[in-house]
Amino acid sequence: MTAYLVAILTSVGFYVVLALALNLQWGLTGMLNFGLAGFYALGAYASAITTELGGMPFLAGFAMAIVVGTLAGLAVAGLSARLVGDFLAIATLGFAEIVRFLALNEDWLTRGPRGFPIETRPIPEGLSREASAWAYLGLVALLVVVAFVIVERIRTAPMGRVLRAIREDELVPAALGKDVFRFKLKAFALGAALAAAAGSLYAHWVQNISPDHFTTALAIGVWMSLIVGGTGNNRGVLVGATLVMVILEGSRFLTGVVPGLDAERLSALRIALIGVLIIVTVRFRPEGLLPEPRIRLETPAKGA
Amino acid sequence: MQTILNAISSAAIIAPAAVGFTLLFALFRFANFAVGALMTLGAFACWTLNVPVGLPLWLAAPGGMAVAAAGLWLADRLAYAPLRAAGGATLLLVSIAVALVVENALRLGYGGQIRGFDLPLSRPWVLGPVRLAPEQLGVIAVSAASVAGVMLWLSLSRWGRAVRAAADDPTLAAVRGVPVGKIHAAGIAGAGALVGLGGVLAGVDLAIEPGLGWALIIPVLAAAILGGVGSPMGAVLGALLVGLAEEVTALVMSPSYKAAVGFVVIVLALLLRPYGLLGRELVRK
Amino acid sequence: MSLLLQASGLRAGYGAAEIVHGVELSLSAGEMLTLIGPNGAGKSTLLKALAGAAQVMGGRVTLMGQDVTGASAARIAASGAAYVPQERNIFRSLTVEENLGIGGWLAGPALAERRAQVLRLLPELAGFSRRIAGRLSGGERQTLAVGMALMVEPKVLLVDEPTAGLSPALVGRLLELLRRLADEGLGVLIVEQNARAALARADRAMVLVDGQVAAAGTAAEIEAAPDLGALFLGRAA
Incomplete structure (x- = not known):
């Protein structure tokens, strides 16, 4: 049971990092990224290729993941950040699918659908199964903390104010002389780097990655964490991701309880449930469980 | 020659749904991702009438169209209409959620098995270097007729013109006395039926399973975006180009990349010609 | 001359803002009546309130003797x-043709007749x-906009800044057209x-300042008023 809980908490951690990345891109900046799974996959494969094919240590793979994630984020955002909201969403979704197709078809590099086995681990060898599970949870928790601090600091910093202004209406910060494009690029690339870092850690945790791990369904789960928790609120993201994981995992126990529910139908039921929850939340509580903290307005200078 | 025929054949499958998608975008100003899942719904409804119930396909198809239209109407009532003021991004997200619900409700009800319509086995006709199956010809004919019919309706009939006017500027249409609410309902019925028909046509050619829509939404979107969202004529042209691009890719690269073509087309089209071949900048609310 | 449109004590705005x-x-x-006044005086809001496109908050509007206070845009149009x-x-x-068709949506079967009539009024x-x-x-666009409005054979035409963005020559032509109507x-x-x-x-003019009538009279009287001239007619103060 403890082992199960540790594993669940570890997966919650990956969700949280992804949700924080999305909160930076969408929650703060208003950039629709449906391609989060693509950056996550890119980080995982970059890291795996560096350590397994390149024979380098984990840290090199981790660093490579961040570099590749950042570059991909810059490229995607640079090419498409000028697109209006929904078209950016489609372009990013396209990016994620193309990453998945490459992973699926270029098996000389990615081992394709059979899966990429990963030996290298970031934790010392010789630990017991249990100890290494705990150690891994610690590492993921560390990544969560780092990601949380980064995104939270950006949110409260002057940059966060500019990003929110971009989200509300790009023309306003542009009129105030802010380079909107540059800010969007930064926010998107940083979010992509965070997702890739999570991907790297994930790859070395599951030790076998295949394109199936990085589907749009994953991205939808992350989106739901954000929406349910409270878009724009980093604490809400923690709550949302945990809740989503509890729903996803908890509904597993329905097998056997409800007659006639095989594994495939059960998984269908869970995903349909996520869909219903998203619709209900957006309609009845669009601000999520923990609404975005009210922005402190700067007191206008007297006589301005 | 065979490549061109295959391209026309895949264009015929996606064109009605692309026209439906583009109409919905023009009327409601958001990319409705549930179009793919509604195609699947139409295909399953038609299959139910065709195989277990035993109706001939030409009778079952209108049933599939009606169910898809009803599904779209229900989604609109429950999910989209209350959020009409919320903006394209929110509605896009909600439409993905609707797609998940529809797709997985189908999986829950029908299971994941692959199904097919009850079609008589037929031998393809061989005309010189070209092979053409009778079903293929049927798909092309039905698709062309339906798309042409919708286009004529939009440009010649009083209600069709009112749909275009309401898509262009709903406020002004209301000022001029056009019943915009009824026009929206007509648009949903028409677009839903087109999408359902697209699902039926896809079901003739491809295996019917709950994930059918995810594979189709991308070429449908690509066709609509390439043609210029909001332009039905553009959607047809886009469908032809996407079909051609898919077939050429399958020919010169590997067929496994065929499915990625839609995405590449979308990304390129968005970057190079954001308003598409026949599109123009749409006024956003 | 028969009285077509009358407003008394009309208060209007959007949401909570009067x-x-x-x-x-x-x-x-x-009769041709022109509303003039500085930017933000409420001219367009007044017009929209009369047309049912802004919120009427008080007072009374009658259209050919019929009370239309607070009626919807569609009802007022009808x-x-x-x-x-x-x-x-x-x-x-x-197309222009299709625009006229939508303009005459309420005309129903009389559409062809109305179109002929509008083309007689606006041959261009x-x-x-x-x-x-x-x-x-x-210029063509504004003419079409007026033509669309005429398709329902209205008795009253409410036109909001028809000459905005037009060249001086076109301004004159469009106003002549309205005069003709x-x-x-x-x-x-x-x-x-x-x-x-x-x-x-115009025959008459009203000057609106801060949502209230600052002056009203024949067009000649308003043009001759020295202080108003300084404010709104662009003469050096």
């Missing part, structure tokens, strides 16, 4: 007052009836920035 504070106004058949918005007043993706429309409205020039027996109420050009053609 912009028009108690305006008296009347418009008779064959009752005989056609409103021409300032921007977005045509369907850009439809016939010259470009097959073109896409979005590709028309500014008034001479045909319509009541024409326009909001106009080109105060001098409008005064030259």
Whole structure:
């Protein structure tokens, strides 16, 4: 049971990092990224290729993941950040699918659908199964903390104010002389780097990655964490991701309880449930469980 | 020659749904991702009438169209209409959620098995270097007729013109006395039926399973975006180009990349010609 | 002259904001009345309130003796007052012909007859009836917008800044067109920035300042008023 809980908490951690990345891109900046799974996959494969094919240590793979994630984020955002909201969403979704197709078809590099086995681990060898599970949870928790601090600091910093202004209406910060494009690029690339870092850690945790791990369904789960928790609120993201994981995992126990529910139908039921929850939340509580903290307005200078 | 025929054949499958998608975008100003899942719904409804119930396909198809239209109407009532003021991004997200619900409700009800319509086995006709199956010809004919019919309706009939006017500027249409609410309902019925028909046509050619829509939404979107969202004529042209691009890719690269073509087309089209071949900048609310 | 449109004590605005504070106004058949005043005085809001496109917060509006206070835009249109918005007043993706068809939606079976009548009033429309409205020039576009409004055979025309963005030559032509329509027996109420050009053609004028009528009279009287001239007609103060 403890082992199960540790594993669940570890997966919650990956969700949280992804949700924080999305909160930076969408929650703060208003950039629709449906391609989060693509950056996550890119980080995982970059890291795996560096350590397994390149024979380098984990840290090199981790660093490579961040570099590749950042570059991909810059490229995607640079090419498409000028697109209006929904078209950016489609372009990013396209990016994620193309990453998945490459992973699926270029098996000389990615081992394709059979899966990429990963030996290298970031934790010392010789630990017991249990100890290494705990150690891994610690590492993921560390990544969560780092990601949380980064995104939270950006949110409260002057940059966060500019990003929110971009989200509300790009023309306003542009009129105030802010380079909107540059800010969007930064926010998107940083979010992509965070997702890739999570991907790297994930790859070395599951030790076998295949394109199936990085589907749009994953991205939808992350989106739901954000929406349910409270878009724009980093604490809400923690709550949302945990809740989503509890729903996803908890509904597993329905097998056997409800007659006639095989594994495939059960998984269908869970995903349909996520869909219903998203619709209900957006309609009845669009601000999520923990609404975005009210922005402190700067007191206008007297006589301005 | 065979490549061109295959391209026309895949264009015929996606064109009605692309026209439906583009109409919905023009009327409601958001990319409705549930179009793919509604195609699947139409295909399953038609299959139910065709195989277990035993109706001939030409009778079952209108049933599939009606169910898809009803599904779209229900989604609109429950999910989209209350959020009409919320903006394209929110509605896009909600439409993905609707797609998940529809797709997985189908999986829950029908299971994941692959199904097919009850079609008589037929031998393809061989005309010189070209092979053409009778079903293929049927798909092309039905698709062309339906798309042409919708286009004529939009440009010649009083209600069709009112749909275009309401898509262009709903406020002004209301000022001029056009019943915009009824026009929206007509648009949903028409677009839903087109999408359902697209699902039926896809079901003739491809295996019917709950994930059918995810594979189709991308070429449908690509066709609509390439043609210029909001332009039905553009959607047809886009469908032809996407079909051609898919077939050429399958020919010169590997067929496994065929499915990625839609995405590449979308990304390129968005970057190079954001308003598409026949599109123009749409006024956003 | 028969009285077509009358407003008394009219207060109007959007949401909680009242912009028009108690305006008296009347418009008779064959008469052209122009509303002038500084930016933000509430001219457009007043016009929209009369057309049912802004919220009426108090007072009374009657259209040919019928109480239409707070009625919807569609009802007011059906009752005989056609409103021409300032921007977005045509369907850009439809042809001129199709625009007229939508304009005459309420005419039903009488559509062909109305179209013939509008083309008689605005013969220039016939010259470009097959073109896409979005590709028309500014002057042609405004003519079409007026033509669309005329399709329901209104008694009253409410026109919001029809000459915005037009060249001086076109301003004159468009105002002449509206004058012609008034001479045909319509009541024409326009909001106009080109105060001098409008005064030259209107019968009467009202000056609106801060949502209230600052002055009203014949067009000649308003043009002659020295202080108003300084404020709104662009003479050096």
